[in-house]
Amino acid sequence: DTGVSQNPRHKITKRGQNVTFRCDPISEHNRLYWYRQTLGQGPEFLTYFQNEAQLEKSRLLSDRFSAERPKGSFSTLEIQRTEQGDSAMYLCASSPDGSGEQYFGPGTRLTVT
Amino acid sequence: GNSVTQMEGPVTLSEEAFLTINCTYTATGYPSLFWYVQYPGEGLQLLLKATKADDKGSNKGFEATYRKETTSFHLEKGSVQVSDSAVYFCALSDLYSGAGSYQLTFGKGTKLSVIP
Numbered sequence: 001d002t003g004v005s006q007n008p009r010h011k012i013t014k015r016g017q018n019v020t021f022r023c024d025p026i027s028e029h030n031r032l033y034w035y036r037q038t039l040g041q042g043p044e045f046l047t048y049f050q051n052e053a054q055l056e057k058s059r060l061l062s063d064r065f066s067a068e069r070p071k072g073s074f075s076t077l078e079i080q081r082t083e084q085g086d087s088a089m090y091l092c093a094s095s096p097d098g099s100g101e102q103y104f105g106p107g108t109r110l111t112v113t
Numbered sequence: 114g115n116s117v118t119q120m121e122g123p124v125t126l127s128e129e130a131f132l133t134i135n136c137t138y139t140a141t142g143y144p145s146l147f148w149y150v151q152y153p154g155e156g157l158q159l160l161l162k163a164t165k166a167d168d169k170g171s172n173k174g175f176e177a178t179y180r181k182e183t184t185s186f187h188l189e190k191g192s193v194q195v196s197d198s199a200v201y202f203c204a205l206s207d208l209y210s211g212a213g214s215y216q217l218t219f220g221k222g223t224k225l226s227v228i229p
Binding site: 004031035040041042043044045048055093095098099102105106 | 117147155158164202208215217221
């Protein structure tokens with residue numbers, strides 16, 4: 001069990017550029033979550049996949065954000081036309097069931113300059 | 114909607130002191146409650162959980178009891194160590210918060226520093 005991995009760990013981009021993050025969940029987990037965490041705050045839910053189906057999206061997920069989980073394995077989160085307000089830590093978590101117990105990756109820290 | 118309120122930090126304690134971090138919640142259903150911990154430079158880790166009223170979660174000397182009557186889930190440890198220095202997050206998960214996603218709703222976190 002290698003845990004949840006995320007790449008890249010850090011990303012610095014200029015405003016207006018597109019960025020894509022990748023999450024590899026624990027292999028037998030069918031549930032995958034994305035959260036965003038800003039400084040001094042707890043993580044906030046962005047979106048949820050069960051297998052390859054994206055079943056829920058937060059109102060925080062504007063039209064510039066898109067997430068995919070092809071074949072129910074890894075997931076990608078893309079932000080188009082980045083804004084300075086997108087600067088945050090983006091966390092991925094996976095879960096084997098609906099217990100609420102989730103396993104988190106180390107996160108991708110995005111800085112938009 | 115669901116929400117979690119936890120005591121603001123930072124909290125600084127001497128080694129072997131008693132720790133309490135208060136957490137209260139608001140939920141529409143019957144949530145499960147969690148404490149997650151984030152050690153410096155590491156990702157969030159589940160510390161303990163409780164799934165129904167009066168359940169006590171425990172791990173690594175930490176304890177928290179699910180109190181439905183006071184909607185609380187306070188974290189306690191009898192004797193903290195320097196290695197307990199971290200940020201602690203209270204969270205809840207509720208079947209009714211969203212399309213059965215069991216998404217976690219977190220508090221803002223409490224930073225604990227333990228000095229020798």
